[in-house]
Amino acid sequence: MRELKLVLIDLEKKIKSINKNKEIAIFGTGSFARNVYKVLNEEDFKIINFFDNNEKLQGNKLFDIEILSPSLIKKEVPLIIASTWANEICKQLENKDINLFMLDPWFETFNLKIETHDIKLINNLYNKLSDNLSKEVLISILEYRLNGTQLLKSNYEQYFHPKVKPEDNDILIDGGSYNGDTIRSLNSKDINLEVHCFEPDVKNYNLLVEESKKSRFTVKTNKLGLWDKEETLKFLSTEMTVGYGCKIEEEGDISIETTSIDSYCKSVGIKPTYIKLDVEGAEREVIMGSVKTIKEYKPKLAISLYHKYTDLWELPFLIEEIESSYEFYLGHHRDNWFETILYALPKNK
Numbered sequence: 001m002r003e004l005k006l007v008l009i010d011l012e013k014k015i016k017s018i019n020k021n022k023e024i025a026i027f028g029t030g031s032f033a034r035n036v037y038k039v040l041n042e043e044d045f046k047i048i049n050f051f052d053n054n055e056k057l058q059g060n061k062l063f064d065i066e067i068l069s070p071s072l073i074k075k076e077v078p079l080i081i082a083s084t085w086a087n088e089i090c091k092q093l094e095n096k097d098i099n100l101f102m103l104d105p106w107f108e109t110f111n112l113k114i115e116t117h118d119i120k121l122i123n124n125l126y127n128k129l130s131d132n133l134s135k136e137v138l139i140s141i142l143e144y145r146l147n148g149t150q151l152l153k154s155n156y157e158q159y160f161h162p163k164v165k166p167e168d169n170d171i172l173i174d175g176g177s178y179n180g181d182t183i184r185s186l187n188s189k190d191i192n193l194e195v196h197c198f199e200p201d202v203k204n205y206n207l208l209v210e211e212s213k214k215s216r217f218t219v220k221t222n223k224l225g226l227w228d229k230e231e232t233l234k235f236l237s238t239e240m241t242v243g244y245g246c247k248i249e250e251e252g253d254i255s256i257e258t259t260s261i262d263s264y265c266k267s268v269g270i271k272p273t274y275i276k277l278d279v280e281g282a283e284r285e286v287i288m289g290s291v292k293t294i295k296e297y298k299p300k301l302a303i304s305l306y307h308k309y310t311d312l313w314e315l316p317f318l319i320e321e322i323e324s325s326y327e328f329y330l331g332h333h334r335d336n337w338f339e340t341i342l343y344a345l346p347k348n349k
Contacts, residue, residue, distance in 0.1 A: 004126050004135075007142045008119055014146060015114045017078060017099065025073065027051045027100075028083035029062055036082040037063055039107045048077050053092075073098055081148060087335060090148025102148045105337055106281075108309040121313040125328070128316065134330040141312065141332060141340060154331040157185065159276055161329055164300050164343035168192055171270050173261060173299075175226045175286055176278040179204045180211025187215055194218040196270065200225035200256040201246050203238045220268075226279055227258035228289035247280035260289030274300045281307035287318055294323050301326070301344035306337060316342055 022045050026033050029052045040047055050067045052058065057067050070092070073079060079100040081089050086102060093100060103109055122142075129135050133154075140152035156162060159182060166172055166186060170193040174182050177197035186195065197212065197219060199205045205223045212219035225235065225248060234252035236245055248256075265272060272293060277283050283303055293299065301319065305312045316328055319342075326344040333339040 001136055001139055002143070004123070004139055004142075007139055007146065008122060010146055011142060012114045012119065014099070014101065015109070015112050022046055023048055023077055025049045025051060025077050025079045027070070027073075027079055027081050027089055028085075029054075029057055029067055030083060032084065033082040034062075036080060036103065036107070039110060040080075043110045045110070051079075053089075075099055086148065087150075094147075094149070100147055102145055102337070104145075104309050106308065112309055118310065118313065121317050124320075125313050125316045125330075128320065128328045130327040130329055134328070137330045137332050138312075144337075151332055151335055153335060154333055156331070158331070158333040158339060158341060159185065159302050160189075161302070161331055161341075161343040163327075164302060164329060164345045166191060166193055166274055170194070170273045170300075172196070172274040172276065173264075173272045174198065174276050175261075176276075176280065176304075177204075177208050177221070178278075179207035182276065183208070183211045183215055183219060186217070192217050194220075194270075196220045196222065196264070196268075196272075198222045198224050198226050198259075200235055200258075201237050202254075204246070222259075222264075223257075225256045225258040225282070226277070226286045226289070227260060227282060228285040229258070229260050230263060231258050232256070233258055245280075248282050261286065262289055262292045265293050271297045272299045273297070274302070276302040278304045279307075283307065283311060283315055284318065287315065287322070291322050294319070298323060298325065298346040298348070300346070301342070303342045303344070304340070305330075305342050306340040312340065319344060
């Protein structure tokens with residue numbers, strides 16, 4: 001595994017290269033690639049070619065642009081991998097001198113600037129991580145974003161880091177409870193705790209309620225979104241999208257009510273000992289609505305760092321500014337962009 005400083009040099013160069021020359025090629029011709037094409041057009045990029053492994057498509061045109069065999073890829077033109085087979089494509093191209101990009105699912109790469117401030121925060125996170133394995137995970141994630149190299153997956157279950165996990169008598173806040181998947185995981189463990197769940201989507205909430213009924217421990221379900229304050233916001237529901245698409249969004253199809261963790265803890269009189277957040281890009285706002293709770297009670301934290309490109313280094317810094325007593329660990333639980341988790345443990349626990 002390469003040194004962090006070398007990875008950061010390459011990352012900075014690559015981000016600058018894609019935003020400088022505005023010429024790009026796309027590997028893939030499916031729905032993801034078509035969406036990428038539309039976004040690139042809006043950002044004034046010039047798409048040179050499409051590439052696809054399907055020989056039946058080669059020679060045809062998409063958006064009046066020729067689809068070519070991957071054997072014709074030119075290293076001078078940055079290549080965006082826009083396919084559900086991204087990992088396999090990267091392996092296919094790994095021994096070739098190609099300037100390829102692993103596109104984030106939210107297309108932030110096209111507007112991204114890696115500046116001195118970002119490099120400083122990445123180094124800060126690396127130095128703050130409490131074990132070598134976490135540092136290797138960080139480098140692995142950055143390398144993956146650079147060129148699609150294989151990710152270093154953590155060998156423990158998500159949200160159950162060996163040092164930062166739900167335990168007996170914990171009071172757990174489950175931000176982004178989805179359909180009760182975390183409750184199912186907790187049910188399989190020999191622990192007794194109290195869980196406060198937050199899920200604003202109607203369909204997911206109903207599934208969550210049914211899952212909570214199977215629990216042998218106390219579960220309080222809240223049909224609310226978490227935010228930095230109590231507010232009514234637009235939300236993109238499961239009626240319009242799936243998975244990571246369900247989120248607070250100005251163009252959402254429904255309205256939801258939100259609350260903050262600080263406000264909720266005060267209203268129900270709890271002192272949480274573990275906070276898990278997977279809130280589809282609202283992590284920063286939810287953390288800001290948890291400042292009093294984090295400072296006063298110092299709960300264990302499991303925070304998603306992958307919904308926005310720079311969350312990987314900005315959210316740990318935010319937590320450190322709020323409460324400097326935490327030890328940080330980094331875990332990754334998928335073989336793609338998703339499920340990078342910051343595990344934070346207060347030093348006195």
